[in-house]
Structures are given as C-alpha cells and as structure tokens.
Amino acid sequence: MTYTLADLDANGSSTRNALLSRILDYFGLAVQLDAERAALPTALSLGTPYPNPATSEATLDLVMPGGAFVDIDVYDILGRRVMQPVSGKLLDAGRHEITLDVSMLAPGSYFVRVRGGDAVAHSRFTLVR
Template sequence: TLRLGASKPSSKAPGQELESRSIRVVDAATGGKQVEARLTGESPAATVPAGIERLRVQVEEVPEAFALEKPYPNPSGGRATLKYAVPEEADLTIAVYDVLGRRVVTLADGKKAAGTYRARLDGSRLSSGVYFARMEAEGFRETRRLTILR
C-alpha cells in the first residue's frame, strides 16, 4: 500500500480545493498498469494499493496553461514529435489534418492528467505536403503547421 498525505492539516473548508496534487504509479511488472490518486482539501490523504517492491518517483512541474509546441523536426521525413502541456485533467484531442481540412491521423483522444506529454507522428503513409496538427481541450485550440518531405 502506498499512502499519500498532506504534511500539515488545512484550514480550508472541506470541498475547497487546495494545491491539488496528482500521483500516477505505473507498475511495469504488471504490464504497465496505472493507478492514479488526487489530493485535495476535501481528501487530504489517499491510499493507493500497489504490489510494487521498488518505486521510482519523478517530480515534474504542472504546466500553468494548455500548450502545443511546434512539431520537430519540421520539415520532417515522415516522423515528427509534438510536445504538449495539460494544466489539469482534461478531455483533449490532437489530430493531424491535410490542407483540405480532412483528418488524416489522430494522435491523442481522451482524458489526460495534468502534465507534459509527447505525441509521435508516424507519417510514413502520408504524402509529401503541408499538414496541420491541432490540439483542442476545454476551450483551448492551437494549430501548428508541419511539412512532410520525401
């Protein structure tokens, strides 16, 4: 059992979200099973069952805003990476469109926890030309241009 807790009690009323924290535990021994917990003012502690003998913890800053960075390399020979930021858990979609506005590839679609991610485009089936990667999430929309050269 992995127990998470606040270091000191809160003076906020239950239900008032404090500095909300998320933790994600990935157990490689069970094929990458993930367990998530969220600490808020209402639940200042959480217990996460885990059959893990060793645990590596990596702390990373939570982004302040949604963002979609420029794809790299650009121009690309077919493979490209798009780095994106999610400030809080959100439903999002990242898709690639051709110049006629047709969706040709979906890179991400669904709920994502707060954090910074990379989406990898395998454009080996795409023709040479200009494409647009678009991220949409809860009122946020950003589009980045990507050129594929063969």
C-alpha cells in the same frame, strides 16, 4: 513519553520554518520556498512539431495546465482531417511528448489541432520524403 522539538528565538517565539530549514540543511536536502517554485502552466500549449520537416515521424511537445481528455487531429492543406492519432485520451497536467507516425501521409504541409478540455491549440509541420 512524548518529546516536542522546538526552536525558540530570543523572545521565546517558535521559529518552526527556521528549525525545519536547519534540519533539511543538515541532511543536505535542498529547500525550495513556495515563491521559488516553477509556475504551473495556465494554458494548453503546443510547440512546433519536430523534426520539421518530418520524414516518417513528428513529435509534438504538449503542455497541459490540468488533466483533461485530449483529441489530436492532423489536417492537410485543404482542411481535410487525414488522421486522428489520439482520441479521448486522458492526459495529466504537465509536459507530454507525443510521437506521430506520419509515414503514410503524402509529402506536403499539415496542421495539427489539439483539443484538451475547453482549450484548443494549433501548430503545423511539413512532411518530405
């Protein structure tokens, strides 16, 4: 035996979306339309590391538009790479918080470069003791 559930309007046409919406409402589930969905990021983005100034750790807020292998490099004010905390790590699309141990660096200003796929993002932070 097979049952078919349908919701018909006055003209006899099926209103499948209306039926599904009513069922979800009955069970108290939220309905989100495609137009209401939060837009996915379209570009690699790197926020300012925090806390800034940092003392022993700095946290990066990184948003990836898609999965990619990521490299993170930290440079001193003279442009010398002083650490590479992440090398070739696969990160999925979405938001990531990455904490850097900067306790071994000298006080000063530093630049962070994140490469993910074909995209590059930069930021900077200050380290104090």
